[in-house]
Amino acid sequence: MEHEVILAATITLLILVMIIIFLFGIFQTRKNQYIQAEKHFEEEIAKSQMEIQEQALKNIGWELHDNIGQLLSIVRMQLNILHAKLQDDHKSEAADISELVGDCLKEIRLLSKTLNSEVIREIGLVRSIELELERFNKLNFLKATLNIHGNERPVKDKDEIIIFRILQEFFANVIKHSKARSLVVDLEYQSQTLVISAEDDGIGFNHSDVTKGSGLMNMESRAELIGADYAIHSAPEKGVKLLLKYNLKET
Structure with a gap:
């Protein structure tokens, strides 16, 4: 039992x-x-x-x-x-x-x-960035330089526009807040990845002081939409560096 x-x-x-x-x-x-x-x-x-x-x-x-x-x-x-x-x-x-x-x-x-996104699609990412930097140089905002490494490869139309808008947001912050004298943009075309870096030599910022209105959140959310790795580094008086890694394998 x-x-x-x-x-x-x-x-x-x-x-x-x-x-x-x-x-x-x-x-x-x-x-x-x-x-x-x-x-x-x-x-x-x-x-x-x-x-x-x-x-x-x-x-x-x-x-x-x-x-x-x-x-x-x-x-x-x-x-x-x-x-x-x-x-x-x-x-x-x-x-x-x-x-x-x-x-x-x-x-x-x-x-x-x-x-105009249609113009960006027509002329491509590299030329769009060149035009933006040429404008800064003509207006004597700062000295802007674009360096391209590797063989240029195509990027999806929609992703191309998003990448450019991220850079535009970064450039706008540089012009408005950084007091920088130079801006350097590098595009590195690797076998499966496009690595984009943009760096200024301005006053930088403290991450704890960043507000939602700074545009940083907008850049990050756009990067998430295209599955790109996004990072931004800065410290007071150290300038700001943006780093994007975009997967070319799926284009």
Whole structure:
């Protein structure tokens, strides 16, 4: 009788353990499904936000190129007409103003290109970066340099735009906050990876002082969308370095 009680208790315990394991398995599966669904939902939100931002930038680019650019062209034309009517002692001043308006027109057209994702797709990542750095050099913001190592390889259109926007965000922070004198960008094409680094020699920052409005979170979330490894290093008076590693194998 005692053996039967022990056997029954053992069987009952085994059944309970199996039920617990089964329920735990169901719970773990549901948990993983929930995490995946949540991750997918967050990715979709991030993609939607990015698409909205891209459309806004495209619209701004069109406005700059078509409307503001056209107005400046008219202003320059009117200045040239006025130049012919002025006395000789005022002609040089009018010519200087006309040249300044021409420089503004070139700058706006250059800026409008880097805001339009369709233009970025057409000219490619490397040329887009070159245009951005050329603009900084022309405006004497700082000395900007681009170095390319290895043989250039294609990047997916959408990923190409995201990489460029990450760099644009970094460049904007450099111009606005770093007080840097130089900016160096390196693109290293390895067999399966594109390694991108961008580094300034500015005042740097303390990571504990970084706020959500700094743009760093935006860069990181964009990097996650394309599965790129993202890192940013800085310390006060040490400058800032951005490092991106993008998988070329899947392009």
